[in-house]
Amino acid sequence: MTSLVDGKNNSRDGESRQTEQSTLTDHLDLADDQDDGDRYDCRETYRNFELEAEDGETADFRCNSWDCYCCAHRMRMNLVEDLDRLIAERPELRRFLTLTLNPETAPESQEDQHRYLTERFNALRTELNDEYDGLSYVWVREEGDGGNPHLHLLVDRYVPQQKLSVMSKRVGLGEVVDIRRVEARNAAKYLTKYLTKGSLWNLPKGARRYGSSADIELSVRGGDGDSREWDLLMDDYEILAPESDEPLRRGVTSSDLVRQRENGGPVGLDPPD
Ligand SMILES: [Zn+2]
Structure with a gap:
């Protein structure tokens, strides 16, 4: 699934966000972008997801969907930046x-x-x-x-x-x-x-x-050349581990993505205030 693979590029999100911010002010005003009711924010909807590399390093999961407020914004800013470069x-x-x-x-x-x-x-x-x-x-x-x-x-x-x-x-x-x-x-x-x-x-x-045209290459997602294998894991709040009462950590399936999108957040967990 592409979205999972693409997610690994986001380990440097904090760093790139600052660049996006300055590009943003140059180009447009996003003040009222949150209005669209059909969009979600993967930072919230999939907040129990985490990417883990084979060496144990972890990274935030980003869904890289244009329906996602946070990802569409990032991808759009990357496109603006890349067009400037081009x-x-x-x-x-x-x-x-x-x-x-x-x-x-x-x-x-x-x-x-x-x-x-x-x-x-x-x-x-x-x-x-x-x-x-x-x-x-x-x-x-x-x-x-x-x-x-x-x-x-x-x-x-x-x-x-x-x-x-x-x-x-x-x-x-x-x-x-x-x-x-x-x-x-x-x-x-x-x-x-x-x-x-x-x-x-x-x-x-x-x-x-x-x-x-074929002679021009545009890149929106900006891969970081990381070739490690990443697993997408989640805390499953519907299955608490017997002794500890902690949510079970397990691999994410595509139905998890669908269910949480429908639910607006992790299933089995109360929404935050
Ligand atoms: Zn997203």
Whole structure:
């Protein structure tokens, strides 16, 4: 299970949180992010979970889900940071444009809209690559207010707006009203200013949040190169050890993840005040 494997990268969470904080103030205000009722916080929901390495070292478990307040925030900040890095390295990525759905052909449901957007964007990429050999780009998906999914892109060269718009409509997307050149130092902000509330974590499962041409690598999770095996263990408060009355420490199963998510915290343990 990926989430368990990914969890091992979080042993340095305290350290990275400070970096995130400064990036955060540069880019956006998260003051009202807690509003979303559908989200949880794995620091609370899975607080009885712990990762343990073969040599006995332990680390906090982080679920790395975009539904998780704490993890979505961290992953988003990592993405912002990585985009900053990318654009510093590739200053030619400074043509900014937005791809939208054509309201007349777009499917009804939000989930279908995202799927359709992905599909049509793939078709557009094929057309663009035919015309512009080796085109480099990076994109971020946005939910849009009241369900209006769209993609923001930075591309590495000028494509005439008219031409782009014709291509876009031909593949079933909306017209492209604007392709603008942005200052290299502002380019990351153009893309990431849309990573505001709801832009990344309300998406249907499986919808990718960001991506790039094959020559560009983006990393959100930032592995720390740790190759040790980690076990995910939990304190099971439903099974108290006979003598000590302590919760039983055992391996976590996928149903534990589901149950605790539903329960909003460790099963068998009273919620904290
Ligand atoms: Zn989490």
